[in-house]
Amino acid sequence: xxxxxxxxxxxxxxxxxxxxxxxxxxxxxxxxxxxxxxxxxxxxxxxxxxxxxxxxxxxxxxxxxxxxxxxxxxxxxxxxxxxxxxxxxxxxxxxxxxxxxxxxxxxxxxxxxxxxxxxxxxxxxxxxxxxxxxxxxxxxxxxxxxxxxxxxxxxxxxxxxxxxxxxxxxxxxxxxxxxxxxxxxxxxxxxxxxxxxxxxxxxxxxxxxxxxxxxxxxxxxxxxxxxxxxxxxxxxxxxxxxxxxxxxxxxxxxx
Amino acid sequence: xxxxxxxxxxxxxxxxxxxxxxxxxxxxxxxxxxxxxxxxxxxxxxxxxxxxxxxxxxxxxxxxxxxxxxxxxxxxxxxxxxxxxxxxxxxxxxxxxxxxxxxxxxxxxxxxxxxxxxxxxxxxxxxxxxxxxxxxxxxxxxxxxxxxxxxxxxxxxxxxxxxxxxxxxxxxxxxxxxxxxxxxxxxxxxxxxxxxxxxxxxxxxxxxxxxxxxxxxxxxxxxxxxxxxxxxxxxxxxxxxxxxxxxxxxxxxxxxxxxxxxxxxxxxxxxxxxxxxxxxxxxxxxxxxxxxxxxxxxxxxxxxxxxxxxxxxxxxxxxxxxxxxxxxxxxxxxxxxxxxxxxxxxxxxxx
Numbered sequence: 001x002x003x004x005x006x007x008x009x010x011x012x013x014x015x016x017x018x019x020x021x022x023x024x025x026x027x028x029x030x031x032x033x034x035x036x037x038x039x040x041x042x043x044x045x046x047x048x049x050x051x052x053x054x055x056x057x058x059x060x061x062x063x064x065x066x067x068x069x070x071x072x073x074x075x076x077x078x079x080x081x082x083x084x085x086x087x088x089x090x091x092x093x094x095x096x097x098x099x100x101x102x103x104x105x106x107x108x109x110x111x112x113x114x115x116x117x118x119x120x121x122x123x124x125x126x127x128x129x130x131x132x133x134x135x136x137x138x139x140x141x142x143x144x145x146x147x148x149x150x151x152x153x154x155x156x157x158x159x160x161x162x163x164x165x166x167x168x169x170x171x172x173x174x175x176x177x178x179x180x181x182x183x184x185x186x187x188x189x190x191x192x193x194x195x196x197x198x199x200x201x202x203x204x205x206x207x208x209x210x211x212x213x214x215x216x217x218x219x220x221x222x223x224x225x226x227x228x229x230x231x232x233x234x235x236x237x238x239x240x241x242x243x244x245x246x247x248x249x250x251x252x253x254x255x
Numbered sequence: 256x257x258x259x260x261x262x263x264x265x266x267x268x269x270x271x272x273x274x275x276x277x278x279x280x281x282x283x284x285x286x287x288x289x290x291x292x293x294x295x296x297x298x299x300x301x302x303x304x305x306x307x308x309x310x311x312x313x314x315x316x317x318x319x320x321x322x323x324x325x326x327x328x329x330x331x332x333x334x335x336x337x338x339x340x341x342x343x344x345x346x347x348x349x350x351x352x353x354x355x356x357x358x359x360x361x362x363x364x365x366x367x368x369x370x371x372x373x374x375x376x377x378x379x380x381x382x383x384x385x386x387x388x389x390x391x392x393x394x395x396x397x398x399x400x401x402x403x404x405x406x407x408x409x410x411x412x413x414x415x416x417x418x419x420x421x422x423x424x425x426x427x428x429x430x431x432x433x434x435x436x437x438x439x440x441x442x443x444x445x446x447x448x449x450x451x452x453x454x455x456x457x458x459x460x461x462x463x464x465x466x467x468x469x470x471x472x473x474x475x476x477x478x479x480x481x482x483x484x485x486x487x488x489x490x491x492x493x494x495x496x497x498x499x500x501x502x503x504x505x506x507x508x509x510x511x512x513x514x515x516x517x518x519x520x521x522x523x524x525x526x527x528x529x530x531x532x533x534x535x536x537x538x539x540x541x542x543x544x545x546x547x548x549x550x551x552x553x554x555x556x557x558x559x560x561x562x563x564x565x566x567x568x569x570x571x572x573x574x575x576x577x578x579x580x581x582x583x584x585x586x587x588x589x590x591x592x593x594x595x596x597x598x599x600x601x602x603x604x605x606x
Contacts, residue, residue: 130382131382131383132383133305133383133384133385133386133434133435133438134385134386134430134431134433134434134435134438135431136429136430136431140429140430140431141386141389141402141430141434142402142403142406142429142430146386146389147380148386148389148390148392148393148394149376149380149381149390149394150380150381150510151380151381151382151383151386152382178511180513181511181512230512231510231511231512232512233512
């Protein structure tokens, strides 16, 4: 799991500042009891689990393809309760890479106990963090999800091959946060009436499916402009596709 | 505050005693270049608080800037194409020269007053000073290296390990430390001590003669709509009439994918312009006289030509008489900042 974090230096500084000034700790305020929530992202092609390099797949339009790289950012996670109140996870940036099994699972810490009925997250990275400067963890530019010639993260990177592609290659580098080609998309996959019960003594898990086929809705690989190397209309088209149901909740473990 | 100052001083002193800086050209610890903001400049974008200048971090950035190990073949440093005597532009080179003698497509811009820029490069692609170096480092015709490899090389060098640990207090050296250290040097490149600056700030040595003053008035009348403020650029992107079409380099449109941005390039500063030949994004003009001639009678029409270059009578460009051109050149010469181009603290260390 790759997660964004403040530089340890600043944390250390903050801790020492607290240590040195923290004589007036207020114990009277009630502490919220918290638990954790696990998330699993399972990448699929239709109903089959995605297999990098070896899997041969067919789009809804009938084009054939393989996948060599499939990475994307999940960020700004918000959990909502039936009464409309919400828990927003601070500094939540996760990079899911199909090639890195550990990145398919992550744990959201410090979730106030309660019954959650919905989740909202950004596919990609918010505009503020696109221009933030040098960051670490999931947002480290050495994860190769940052355009060097143009400030901004690649929100989703899918690479592969297709006999129908004029160059035989598939390259979908989707990003961009400036109008009119803002590719930041926020989704709220349904829990299908289920409830996620966060408690101190057990950690529920939401198991998502992310369906690669949903990238290509209404697309033929032979079309000029089906690839996406930069922010622009092609990236927005793919972003519109993946925000329309690529992520679904497959099941929820109560644990 | 006093105590903090003392600690910084003591840390600096310890650093010197530890002998990691063999060179004698390190000045007093309190004089990190660029740590004072010129009073005739607007507020900076990359504020001092963003990455507070310290002597050790600055010196680390300085070493990195001149280290050819940032390139794939260990031959090309940032300083290779950004020479101090040319205000950190590449003198006499039309376009950038990278590894294996490869040529880039654009003229290396002067690195000066970067702290005040919202965007970088001719097309404004990078939007944060810390992320700027990623492009030349990874560009196949410039340094052609990966960030991972750079970090591998730095982490394999005990001197770098020691110096980074001293500044950031943790190891191994990561991309954030590397980029922020390099940004310390880039942010320090403040050019604000030309004769014009002394004039603008009413300081000693700030006299302009009559020709120069006429030139200054002309700049205000005919150039300042783009070359604005004492930074002499409004940081906008404009099509200044170089070509009919921009198939070879779409400029700002390369970043925005917008047809309206075809052929628009960043307005460069006029500071140190006497030192930064050749001119324009493709380095097509060798002299400033050619540049002035272009604006006078060389402007080419195209759909995105800047409206300021389209006069009401249908004539294109900015009419300039011979007298006006010579007055302008006299004023532009007052923007040369030798304190900046000769500041030893910004130079490559001599082994």
